[in-house]
Amino acid sequence: MHSLTRIWTPILLTLLPTLALAATKPAVVYSVADKYDHSVNQQVYEEGVVRYRKETGIQVTERAPAGAAERLNTLRQLAGDGYSPIVLVGGEQVIALQTIADEFPKTQFTLLDGQLDKPNVRSILFKVQEGAFLTGALAAAESETGIIGFVGGLDLPGIHQYGCGFEQGAKYANPAIEVKQSYAASTPALAFADPVKGSFLAKEQFAEGVDIIFAAARGTGLGVYQAAADEGLRAIGSDTNQNGLYPGTMLTSMFKSMGQAAYTAWEEAEVGTWTPGVLKLGLLDNHVGWALDANNQGLISQGLRDKLETLRVDIVTGKLKIHDYTQTQHCDYITPTIGAICPPAGKAGSGTLCKS
Template sequence: MTMTLKTTFLGAAAALALTSGAALAEPAIIFDLGGKFDKSFNESSFTGAERWKEETGGSYRDVELQSDAQREQALRRFAENGFNPIVMAGFSFASALETVAADFPDTKFTIIDGAVEAPNVRSVVFKEEEGSYLAGIAAAYAAEGNTVSFVGGMDIPLISKFACGYAEGFKSVKPEGRVIVNMTGTTPAAWNDPVKGGELTRAQKAAGSEVVFAAAGGTGLGVLQTAADEDMLAIGVDSNQNYLQPGHVLTSMVKRVDNAVYDAFTQGEELQTGLIVMGLENEGVALAMDEYNADLITEEMQAAINEATQKIVSGEIVVHDYMSDDSCPAF
């Protein structure tokens, strides 16, 4: 493939990043659609990489995908140029990784939010349902009535996992309550459609929702903005999004994707492979509490969140994992 074709396929910046001569064992990260400044999942990944860079003085390479078709090529070019380990932010890399990992057995890979069985792959998954359960409890205490809502990105089991945990947590406080669930779309474009996110939020408010939880990547920014405009409360996701709409973001269900990236970069070529599961017990998920939402968190709400956290960690409460059977008892 000529340099011209590479540039056309990946874009000039991406092609430069992939072909400009890697130092041996320099790590790399590939961000999913939506870009590394999506203020959500990708940005949390970027934060982890930057923390590693600042603490170690090391350097890394990255690339931001522009389409699904670029996944395998980006992975293959990084591997060919000697980057190690290579981290992927997003479950959608699984198919491409299965192919590329087999072709580069001496390169270590980390996939976040997906699972690939290969001797040179670390798969990092999260118990999103546990953190979302706590978010549902917060929503139940914040809502005066019995209706809250959820806006997901792409309609896939992983996002239903968030919605189900949220509904379970809400109904643990308000058993007769209602959780309105809408997904933005069925293609990857659903992760970056803030206008549609806003439209769904307005429709949910019209149906009685007082608190909306967004798990939708860049689309969620439209949810948070609309919630503020409509005088609703919103719950952010992945990164701490409390600061985006102060006074209107009740909390954020944080996934420590940054830690997953930081740990992979730190272990380097000695990366321990296999499946890593991150939940409440090992601080893989949590609700964000800071100065931006302090006035919204009541003592009663915090006590209920603390109690549920302890019970989940001890096993007294087992939050249903939607992906275990593609069903949700709270729906």
């Protein structure tokens, strides 16, 4: 027996990683809109699915249901076929997941951008108000008209979280700034996949004097960026780095690392360390922020970058606390600090004063 143990032990140790890999059947259910949406779906695909396949050799099964009924059936089929962990992109999947998580208590589900308290669900939430605060400060500093805008896909607390953070940052940087807000639709299918509506809302705001718009509307936001390019004005992307869509038009993008979150869920399930619960990720974890790359580095002065970095550090260290709309269902503004970005003499429409 001892000799057999000596023979098999190294063989079993060699096989253990393979056995662990074989035990997982990872899957992803995308949000509404196309997988190649230049937004959250595409980020999860490129930075999660593709990366995981390259690094582990394991194929992630992908599904993109068209609506609520199809989403429920898709989840039930995946769980019934033994897929786990299953990553779900978008808070609109909560309703379907609530039913399926109970039906398949042994299946591991990771919900990105939504929360569901179940013993087999991990909810990943992002402190988007922190990243939006920085983009708001940046927009206020760069605005020439003193009027900036926000276009949200859906009139829901999770989208107001972006708009509220953006407005807080803008008014913290320049209390005289005006911020206009618009929302595309009341249902997810229309809210996040309608670039024509995004373009319409952007043009309305531009006609009212807005010169920079921050969009948190996924596919609908593409219409906002196109309208900004057509008008020779500027826009700010969201959720993933969209700077390359319209170089020179895109001032920056507020990113959140949903692809990394998906990858981590599959990786932890593979090695047996996946756990349920609620996880909130923000600036401290470098899971949200604003994007600076070759497409926009010429648009933002070093002086302004330094001021934004100071704000980032103040948020990370707790010196500056950004209000989260989802906690109160209304937007509480922090006390503005004149001179945080714009000099004390700054006023609405004094963009050039704020860029030094």
